[in-house]
Amino acid sequence: MALAFYGETHFMSHATGETITSAGREFPSTVLFRWRRRGWTLLDAFRGINSHTVTGRYTRTGKT
Amino acid sequence: MHGPPSCFGANFYGGNQSYYNLVSETGTRVDYNNSFHSATFMSNARIYGNNHFDILTFTTGQVYELAAGSTQTINPGGAFIGNGSCMDFLTIISTSAGNAAQIEKATGTIGLSYVVLQDIHAVGGATFSAANSADLGNNVGWTFLPVSPRNLYWVGGGGDWNDVAHWSLTSGGTGGECIPTPFDNVFFDQNAGFSLPGEQVNINIPVAFCHNMDWTGVLNLPALIGDYQNKLFIFGS
Structure with a gap:
């Protein structure tokens, strides 16, 4: 598959053992990693234009 | 008044x-x-x-x-x-x-x-x-309230994320399931119906969710697309 999703992608982990395999795809927009216990495990190379680890909040859609 | x-x-x-x-x-x-x-x-x-x-x-x-x-x-x-x-x-x-x-x-x-x-x-x-x-x-x-997690399979080729016709409980099955919640695993596999290269799954709503997302076996290089104002949340367990 190809990734052309230009909104934010949020990876929300609530437990241990969460994994991401992106198989060479590049995330074309902001990626945020959030977790309550253990973080995410990247099983291969992760490519993203703008990636963050955060504990913050989901920001509004800007549609108001 | x-x-x-x-x-x-x-x-x-x-x-x-x-x-x-x-x-x-x-x-x-x-x-x-x-x-x-x-x-x-x-x-x-x-x-x-x-x-x-x-x-x-x-x-x-x-x-x-x-x-x-x-x-x-x-x-x-x-x-x-x-x-x-x-x-x-x-x-x-x-x-x-x-x-x-x-x-x-x-x-x-x-x-x-x-x-x-x-x-x-x-x-x-x-x-x-x-x-x-x-x-x-x-x-x-x-x-x-607790919900029963589902395995949801994308069917019918390209389309919008919020079109229930594209979500099925079985691979290659009949659509009609409600769109994924944070508890549902979503699969885009060889029976997803992408018959032409470059067909698109469009995240067309402000917030879309899933638990796990799996594209293993999908055919014809479909694209996951969506505008900048929409957001995708992928929850762990």
């Missing part, structure tokens, strides 16, 4: 007013403290101040921001109607990151469904619950 329903989108500056039946059809801002008999917000709204409602209605697919530190009170005997749908969620958040807004009701129950909540505290003694909903953090006083 008493009388027939008012139908408009507006900004309610000034505050300290009483409104009877309000139906707001476009984006709306409410300022300061007001009293409403029935208020129906059919589009996005920001609500500031401490307001009182007999009946407050939010609409599926819209985003509602409540001022951080404010309290929106549902009067005794009143109702808060906030249900998303099988095809879209309803989002309620505060206006400030990490700073909660309150919804207050003294007695009875408030039951929402298909909602996204963040920084919303439920207070006042009523029972607050949310079914098929997403807890994005700092929500106090809510019971998020």
Whole structure:
């Protein structure tokens, strides 16, 4: 598959053992990693234009 | 103001007013403290101040921001109607990151469904619950009702994320399932129906969810697309 999703992608982990395999795809927009216990495990190379680890909040859609 | 329903989108500056039946059809801002008999917000709204409602209605697919530190009170005997749908969620958040807004009701129950909540505290003694909903953090006083996780398979080739015709309980099966919640695994496999190269799955709603996302075995290099204002949340277990 190809990734052309230009909104934010949020990876929300609530437990241990969460994994991401992106198989060479590049995330074309902001990626945020959030977790309550253990973080995410990247099983291969992760490519993203703008990636963050955060504990913050989901920001509004800007549609108001 | 008493009388027939008012139908408009507006900004309610000034505050300290009483409104009877309000139906707001476009984006709306409410300022300061007001009293409403029935208020129906059919589009996005920001609500500031401490307001009182007999009946407050939010609409599926819209985003509602409540001022951080404010309290929106549902009067005794009143109702808060906030249900998303099988095809879209309803989002309620505060206006400030990490700073909660309150919804207050003294007695009875408030039951929402298909909602996204963040920084919303439920207070006042009523029972607050949310079914098929997403807890994005700092929500106090809510019971998020357990749901049965599903494995949802994309079928029918390219299309919109919120089209139930593309979600099936079986690989290559018949569509018609409600769109994924944070509890559902989604699969795009060899039976997803992508018959031509470059067909697209369009995240066409403000917030889309899934638990795990798996594209193993998919054919013809489809694309996951979506505009910048939409967001995808992938939850772990």
